[in-house]
Amino acid sequence: MAGLAAAFGSGAMTNSIEEIEFTDVILATGTNTTENHPVLSSRIKRAVRQNNAKLIVIDPREIGLVKYATIWLRQKPGTDVVVLNGLMNVIIAEEIFAKEYVESRTEGFEALKKAVSSYTPEYVEKISGVPAEDLKTAARLYATANKASLLYAMGLTQHINGTDNVKSCANLAMLCGMVGIEGGGVNPLRGQNNVQGACDMGALPNVFPAYQAVANDEARAKFEKFWNVPLQGKPGKTIMEMMDSAEKGEIKAIYVMGENPMMSDPDITHVEACLRNLDLLIVQDIFMSETAAIADVVLPSACFAEKDGTFTNTDRRVQRIRKAVNAPGQAKADWEIIADLSTKMGYSMNYNSAKEIMSEINAVTPSYAGITYDRIEKEGIQWPCPNTDHPGTRFLHSGHFSRGLGLFHAVEYVPAAEQTDDEYPLILSTGRVLYHYHTGTMTRLSKGSEERCPESLVEINPFDAKNLGIEDGDTVKVTTRRGSLEAKSKITKRSDVGMIFMNFHFHEAAVNLLTNPVLDPIGKIPEYKVCAVRVEKA
Amino acid sequence: MEKICSVTIDGKVIEASPGQTILEVARANGIYIPTLCHYSNTTNVGACRVCVVEVEKARSLVASCTMPISHGMVIKTDTKKVRDSQKMVVELLWASGNHDCLSCERNGECELQNLVYWLGIERPRFNIEPPNYKIENSNTMIQRDLTKCILCGRCIRACNEIQVNEILDFANRGNFAKVGPAFDNDYIDSECYFCGECVDACPVGAITFKQARFSGRPWEIKKVKTTCTYCGVGCQMDLNVHNNRIIKVTGNKDYIHPNEGSLCVKGRFGMDFINDSSRLTTPLIRKEKDGEFTEATWKEAYDFITERLTEIKKKNGPDSIAGLSSARCTNEENYLFQKFLRAAIGTNNVDHCARL
Ligand code: SF4
Numbered sequence: 082m083a084g085l086a087a088a089f090g091s092g093a094m095t096n097s098i099e100e101i102e103f104t105d106v107i108l109a110t111g112t113n114t115t116e117n118h119p120v121l122s123s124r125i126k127r128a129v130r131q132n133n134a135k136l137i138v139i140d141p142r143e144i145g146l147v148k149y150a151t152i153w154l155r156q157k158p159g160t161d162v163v164v165l166n167g168l169m170n171v172i173i174a175e176e177i178f179a180k181e182y183v184e185s186r187t188e189g190f191e192a193l194k195k196a197v198s199s200y201t202p203e204y205v206e207k208i209s210g211v212p213a214e215d216l217k218t219a220a221r222l223y224a225t226a227n228k229a230s231l232l233y234a235m236g237l238t239q240h241i242n243g244t245d246n247v248k249s250c251a252n253l254a255m256l257c258g259m260v261g262i263e264g265g266g267v268n269p270l271r272g273q274n275n276v277q278g279a280c281d282m283g284a285l286p287n288v289f290p291a292y293q294a295v296a297n298d299e300a301r302a303k304f305e306k307f308w309n310v311p312l313q314g315k316p317g318k319t320i321m322e323m324m325d326s327a328e329k330g331e332i333k334a335i336y337v338m339g340e341n342p343m344m345s346d347p348d349i350t351h352v353e354a355c356l357r358n359l360d361l362l363i364v365q366d367i368f369m370s371e372t373a374a375i376a377d378v379v380l381p382s383a384c385f386a387e388k389d390g391t392f393t394n395t396d397r398r399v400q401r402i403r404k405a406v407n408a409p410g411q412a413k414a415d416w417e418i419i420a421d422l423s424t425k426m427g428y429s430m431n432y433n434s435a436k437e438i439m440s441e442i443n444a445v446t447p448s449y450a451g452i453t454y455d456r457i458e459k460e461g462i463q464w465p466c467p468n469t470d471h472p473g474t475r476f477l478h479s480g481h482f483s484r485g486l487g488l489f490h491a492v493e494y495v496p497a498a499e500q501t502d503d504e505y506p507l508i509l510s511t512g513r514v515l516y517h518y519h520t521g522t523m524t525r526l527s528k529g530s531e532e533r534c535p536e537s538l539v540e541i542n543p544f545d546a547k548n549l550g551i552e553d554g555d556t557v558k559v560t561t562r563r564g565s566l567e568a569k570s571k572i573t574k575r576s577d578v579g580m581i582f583m584n585f586h587f588h589e590a591a592v593n594l595l596t597n598p599v600l601d602p603i604g605k606i607p608e609y610k611v612c613a614v615r616v617e618k619a
Numbered sequence: 620m621e622k623i624c625s626v627t628i629d630g631k632v633i634e635a636s637p638g639q640t641i642l643e644v645a646r647a648n649g650i651y652i653p654t655l656c657h658y659s660n661t662t663n664v665g666a667c668r669v670c671v672v673e674v675e676k677a678r679s680l681v682a683s684c685t686m687p688i689s690h691g692m693v694i695k696t697d698t699k700k701v702r703d704s705q706k707m708v709v710e711l712l713w714a715s716g717n718h719d720c721l722s723c724e725r726n727g728e729c730e731l732q733n734l735v736y737w738l739g740i741e742r743p744r745f746n747i748e749p750p751n752y753k754i755e756n757s758n759t760m761i762q763r764d765l766t767k768c769i770l771c772g773r774c775i776r777a778c779n780e781i782q783v784n785e786i787l788d789f790a791n792r793g794n795f796a797k798v799g800p801a802f803d804n805d806y807i808d809s810e811c812y813f814c815g816e817c818v819d820a821c822p823v824g825a826i827t828f829k830q831a832r833f834s835g836r837p838w839e840i841k842k843v844k845t846t847c848t849y850c851g852v853g854c855q856m857d858l859n860v861h862n863n864r865i866i867k868v869t870g871n872k873d874y875i876h877p878n879e880g881s882l883c884v885k886g887r888f889g890m891d892f893i894n895d896s897s898r899l900t901t902p903l904i905r906k907e908k909d910g911e912f913t914e915a916t917w918k919e920a921y922d923f924i925t926e927r928l929t930e931i932k933k934k935n936g937p938d939s940i941a942g943l944s945s946a947r948c949t950n951e952e953n954y955l956f957q958k959f960l961r962a963a964i965g966t967n968n969v970d971h972c973a974r975l
């Protein structure tokens with residue numbers, strides 16, 4: 082998010098999902114699309130099988146997309162920047178970059194050129210393990226395409242240098258003139274249904290809706306007038322900072338709506354200690370989650386099928402959800418609960434429907450100004466949509482970037498925070514599997530998912546398994562500097578030598594007991610993709 | 620300028636573009652031609668021959684789904700020859716399968732049943748022993764009864780051309796032809812991803828949603844169009860509701876964006892949680908730290924919270940309070956939540972878990 086916003090002036094997916102099917106080259110890095118965004122992955126697969134597109138996959142694991150790839154660069158975990166800089170090194174050395182575009186639409190090229198000059202294919206091969214020739218082939222494929230779409234997801238951002246990784250992607254795309262054109266772009270794929278919307282709506286410590294900074298006097302004055310109350314100009318705390326403040330006793334009360342930080346945060350033990358230190362923990366959820374279980378008050382809420390509203394998907398499309406069934410017992414829609422509570426607290430909120438709230442959103446959120454319920458009854462609209470005559474925006478940065486000129490960032494390789502050693506010789510990466518979602522609270526109740534994927538597995542390469550005397554299906558003990566757990570092993574070449582993979586859906590094997598809570602200093606995203614572990618037969 | 624050619628269908632002169640099939644031109648002009656194996660967004664294979672029409676000067680009937688138009692073509696869709704041929708095809712399909720509509724999940728929305736009725740067939744003339752395949756009951760999501768299969772191949776094309784999961788194919792040829800995963804495996808023993816595209820594609824009751832079995836007839840079901848609650852693709856789907864329960868989920872094809880009617884296993888089969896007995900149904904309060912939860916009314920819960928929040932705010936200032944909003948909740952809820960923290964409490968301590 083932060084990386085793209087710095088380069089382009091907006092952090093959202095630049096292009097549309099359907100454009101992926103009709104582009105010439107697709108570069109997918111750090112996105113296990115067939116499992117995390119299955120229906121979108123069909124477009125990638127159709128592009129390759131039916132429309133002759135070329136697919137470049139950059140991933141340490143042999144993910145599902147590899148079967149469809151023209152070329153697969155298997156880098157060592159945590160060396161993404163090396164590979165991306167290497168691609169640019171080749172593209173600049175061979176002078177196949179978009180010179181005119183770089184000159185007229187971007188700034189900072191000289192600094193980029195200097196930064197990537199040392200990332201020769203030979204150096205890249207040494208650090209990342211990607212063969213120099215493959216790197217060159219991929220670079221030529223991407224740079225010489227008429228249009229190429231770059232896709233990435235958490236595999237790129239959940240690193241200590243996640244923001245740098247994203248900036249590198251932006252660099253590469255701008256270098257080849259791929260931003261602001263149909264079928265091109267830099268496209269972060271959001272893992273959760275409404276991450277985009279939560280950000281757009283200002284559920285962030287430093288911005289109001291539509292990324293209007295709380296520190297900006299003009300923006301604040303506008304909201305003070307609209308909400309009829311004085312507002313603070315000092316940005317608030319991020320989730321990780323909240324936890325630390327709770328531990329120190331500075332934050333006394335936390336209100337959690339629909340989240341389960343006890344499962345999703347890195348280093349669960351720490352999170353639990355922080356939350357237990359609060360005077361008041363309010364949790365509003367559809368289930369008694371791990372976090373709800375330690376709360377002082379639990380409020381039952383309605384799920385998506387029991388209320389009206391909108392979600393904004395990964396390509397900025399605002400779409401309706403509709404009430405289909407009644408909520409169980411006394412459960413209420415989250416918006417009703419917030420409004421009731423606010424009124425009780427002395428700040429009155431009177432809304433009769435979600436539609437009324439959307440009207441208010443239209444008034445204070447310029448990018449959503451034209452997105453009304455009446456207009457999206459049949460089909461969703463993509464923001465920015467500044468007025469009710471506007472059709473919405475399929476791709477961003479056409480003609481010029483949101484910030485004016487696109488900005489190159491000189492990015493240097495920073496090794497992962499935790500390196501392997503004799504005691505912890507393997508690398509653990511975490512992620513999702515097709516059949517489950519996030520912390521598993523919903524999918525673990527579905528018969529089908531449990532049938533197909535009933536337990537957490539430790540994916541390990543046959544070579545490592547043999548060295549450790551592990552047979553397929555053995556229970557193994559996985560230990561890091563923070564904790565240990567046991568789970569069944571699955572021997573598979575999908576995991577590279579020296580690397581294991583686990584998903585984070587199962588509380589019985591809560592993998593975030595193991596992960597490293599170091600944060601990317603800018604994106605404040607934890608390094609879920611690399612930590613050092615030891616594996617042994619249990 | 621695109622070239623235009625003109626054709627005559629059932630006496631009506633119609634302008635169309637070259638390259639369009641007879642079926643496409645007819646449909647676009649409100650002329651009904653029945654089909655079975657034709658399935659939008661996949662290749663036309665011309666397998667069932669239910670869509671035949673008479674074309675002047677052609678020696679035999681042609682399959683309208685595969686035949687491109689040419690300038691001056693004169694086409695008839697409702698001659699006796701056409702109907703006789705369609706009846707023959709449909710009677711053979713009826714006779715060669717185990718089409719016992721009484722207990723079939725597709726009764727009321729089966730394309731074969733509709734055709735039998737449309738063509739006015741009382742009974743098939745033939746008596747053919749249906750193949751004696753066992754019902755595939757090996758998983759909880761998809762049920763297959765291949766004795767009802769009419770070998771249209773739609774499931775195969777949906778799997779290979781729409782989802783590109785490349786699981787299904789024809790096994791054997793001719794009289795012993797059969798559709799399914801490689802090695803004639805059950806779905807559960809194959810690499811199948813359980814996206815359910817093949818179920819939506821099947822025109823008859825050969826592939827059905829197992830959990831919806833005996834839960835509601837098509838005409839009793841209310842379809843509510845909504846957006847999937849799982850990943851960021853935001854697929855448009857229909858929740859099929861009967862008696863205040865979601866009995867199955869089908870892809871919504873009214874929309875092109877973003878999913879053109881496709882879903883994945885989570886959107887399709889991941890809705891059991893909604894009716895789960897472990898859902899929270901009442902507010903709960905823990906009066907003493909380390910004590911037990913007790914059930915409360917909304918009023919009690921609101922009073923409990925308001926009292927404590929007000930006290931904390933008075934003693935420690937608004938920045939001693941924080942909120943975590945949710946990427947799972949709606950835009951409207953996220954908007955209100957940050958407004959609550961900022962305007963009602965007076966702090967910018969609001970974030971959500973999307974970083975994770
Ligand atoms: S469920 Fe999906 S993957 Fe499985 S056979 Fe059907 S279409 Fe193919």
Ligand code: SF4
Pocket residue numbers: 767768769770771772773774775798820821822823825826
């Ligand atoms: S199972 Fe259904 S879709 Fe597949 S070939 Fe048979 S009738 Fe057609």
Ligand code: SF4
Pocket residue numbers: 117118119120121847848849850851852853854878881882883884885886887
């Ligand atoms: S159906 Fe699958 S791909 Fe579509 S939004 Fe839901 S989880 Fe994502």
Ligand code: FES
Pocket residue numbers: 653654655656657664665666667668669670671682683684685
């Ligand atoms: S629909 Fe044309 S041959 Fe089947």
